[in-house]
Amino acid sequence: MSSDLLLVLGLLAVVVTLFIVNRPRMDVVALLVILFLPLSGILTVEQALAGFSDPNVVLIAALFVIGEGLVRTGIAYCIGEWMSERAGRSEARLLVLLMVAVAGLGAVMSSTGVVAIFIPVVLSIAARLKLSPSRLMMPLSFAGLISGMLSLVATPPNVVVHSELVRHGLAGFSFFSFTPFGLVVLVLGIGYMLLTRHWLNGEVRKDGRSETRRTLLDLVLDYKLSGRERRLRIRPHSPLIGHTLGELELRTRHGANVVGIERQHKFTTRVIAADSGTVLHQGDVLLLDLFANHDNLRSLCQAMQLEPLHFKAAYFIDQSQDVGMAEVSLPPGSQLIGKNLLELSFRSRYGLNVVGLRREQNAVQTPLVEEKLRLGDTLLVIGPWKSVRQLQAEPRDFIVLSLPAEIDQVAPARARAPQALASLAVMIALMVSGLVPNVIAALIGCLLMGAGRCIDMNSAYRAIHWQSLVLIVGMLPFALALQKTGGIDLAVTALVSLLGGAGPQAILACLFALTALIGLFISNTATAVLMAPVAVSTAQQLGLSPYPFAMIVALAASAAFMTPVSSPVNTLVLGPGQYRFADFVKVGVPFTLLVMVVSVVMVPWFYGL
Incomplete structure (x- = not known):
């Protein structure tokens, strides 16, 4: 064993330790690796920095942008609403639809982003059905992890393993190479969670509300708004047609406060802001806050x-993609x-309507138009989310006390959903056909998203998870250093000498177990960077096809079911699901073993050994 190899192995031990304690941050550790390797003379500067020019790093960045476009156009939220309607009051049907929807979305966008989107959706459904969130949150995270097994671009480890095959002069995986395995694991996962969800019985609050940020429903109840909401359509011969709200003075004459207007736009209905200059049209639906008896x-x-007209939910909560609320208080000097x-x-002045007033913690239940505002009053305002956000720029007159949880779910480009779907379809078609490299297909998808105004440049830059990219860039030269100093050959020789006589399936099982175990302590992306060269080199030394070995590593990298810290999606649901560490061990370890058995059986059968 050379001194250079000892140095690299020592550095690897230090890096893994720092990853486990998470100090400093993983991306900082990756940058330190880039700094150390050329200074030690193990790699040249060009080799250490080669990750910045790797096409797969650009591909992963582009996929973050594509995923943000799907979020901003509301596609993910529409799927959540559809799922809620289809599930009705059946917990089993809800669990199946939830896992299918999350896995399907996660196949083309970040699984962490998908899970984050669905957490408030699941919490609201659990409250409505009076279910413990713990019975749904773990299926949510498991579906997010399984989504990584459904397509080439579903998770960075898949791209890393594909890149390793290409680096050895092989064809690499296609877009749907992972899909057969992922579909089988998804079906098993759904069946497994239907059987084991009874192990996850947390507490349900008596009022049915979850311990999360305040929602629109909380604000409606606190300010006693229920019963005042009205939806009124303007008939063909209405005297309101052609007049502005300012001219009609509906608030002064009739106590009718127009908080929004539903108006038909081509193929969709949108809610537009209501101000004094808004002209009313035939067919407009007025959203009214009305102090009036029948x-x-x-x-x-x-x-x-x-x-x-009827309405689906209390006080226009079903309009939450367009209409928002906020609580503000009046500071001294306002x-x-x-x-x-x-x-x-x-x-x-502000593009918002005041619909609620609390004074000395009591909701005022009289018309607010002529009510003199006092120091310490708390106002509830309603209007377009853009105007709600702009309140935070008025610190002299307002203190924004709280923004409801629904603000995280708003899709600012919802009308551009068809363009987003078309952009996604073009990207997938180009990847599947092989007409252009995957990275070019993803960049074309990003440009189409921008051209269709599904996303702007600022949002695109914010969507990229730079920490993940820097981590990949820093770990790629580490794998090269291990290969250059003989570390990969040493690992392969040890693996073959220990298990070579037991057959290829035993080696595949060992690779799966080793990848899954390393993934408990460091990110699955870093794990894939380290294990992919070992898998491909092992196959070459045995004279076998490298594809099943590479696939096993990719599948194992996504099988992070065993602990709440083995994947960001598990960490996200830890709090909302009210889980303990032992809950993930109890449910996750058996399922990981099941996935390993299925993978070791399916992969050799599919690719041949």
Whole structure:
């Protein structure tokens, strides 16, 4: 064993230790590796920095942008709403739909992002069905991990393993090479979670609400808004048609506060902001906050030729993609103190309507138009999310106390969903056909997302998870250093000498177990970078096809089911699911063993040995 190899192995031990304690951050450790290897003379500067020019690093960055485009256009949230409607009150049907939806989305975008999107959706469904979130959160995280086994671009380890095959002059994996294995594991995962969900019985709050950020429903209940919401459609001969809200003075004359207007736009219905200059059209649906009894409402509808419509949820919560709320308080020196809303021209000035007022912790239940505002009053405002966010730029007049959890789910480019789907379809078609390299296909998809205004440049840069990219860039030269100093050959020789007589399946099982165990302590991406060269070199030394060996490493890198810290998706659901460390061990270890058995049986049968 050479001194250079001893030095690299010592560095590897230090790096793994730092990864485990997570100090400093993993990307910082990766940068230190890039710094150390050329200074030690093991690699040249060009070799140490080669990761920055690796096409697969650019591919992974582009996939982050594609995923953000799907989020900003609301595609993921629409799937969540569809899933909730289809599931009804059946927990089993909900679990199946949840895992299928999350795995399907995770096949083309970041599984961590998908799980983050679905956490509030699952919490709200669990509250509605009076279920413990723990019965759904672990299936959510498992589906996110399984999604990594469904396509080439589903997770960075797949791309890393593919890149290792290409580096050895092989064809690499196709877009759907992983799909047969992932589909089988997904079916097994659904069946397994249906059987074991009874092991995950956490507590349900008596009021049915989960311990999370306040939601729109919480605000509606706190300010006693239920019963005041109305949806009224403007009929063909209504005297409102052609007039502005300012001219009609509905708030002053009828106590009707227009908080938004549903208007047909080509093929979709959108909610637009309501201000004094908004002109009303035939067919518009007015979203009203109305202090009026049934007789007054009937009189208003007759006089103004308005048709009452039903609504799905309390106080327009079903409109939460377009209409938002926020709580604000009035600090000393605020220009609003001592004035009423009419004097302030509040709606024209801020693009928002005040629909609730709490004074001394009690909700005021009288019309607010002429109510003089006092120091310490808490206002509930409603309007477009863009205007809600802009309140934070008014620190002199407002203190924004809270923004509801739904603000994280808003899709600012929802009308661009068809363009986003078309961009995704083009990218997948180019990858599957092989007309252009994968990285070029992904960049074309990003440009189409931008051209279709599904995402802007600022959002695109923010979407890229730079820590993951720097980690890959830092670990790629580490694998090269191990190969250059003989570390890979040493590992392969030890593996073959120990298990060579037991047959290829035994070596595949050992590779799976070793990859899964290393993945408990360091990221699955770093694990794939270290294990992919070992797998391919082992196959070459045995004179066998490298594809099953590479596939086993890729599948094992996604099988991070055993602990809450072995993958970011597990960590995300730890709090909302109210899990303990032992819960993941109890449920995750048997499932990991099941996945290993299935993989060791399927992969050689599929590729041949």
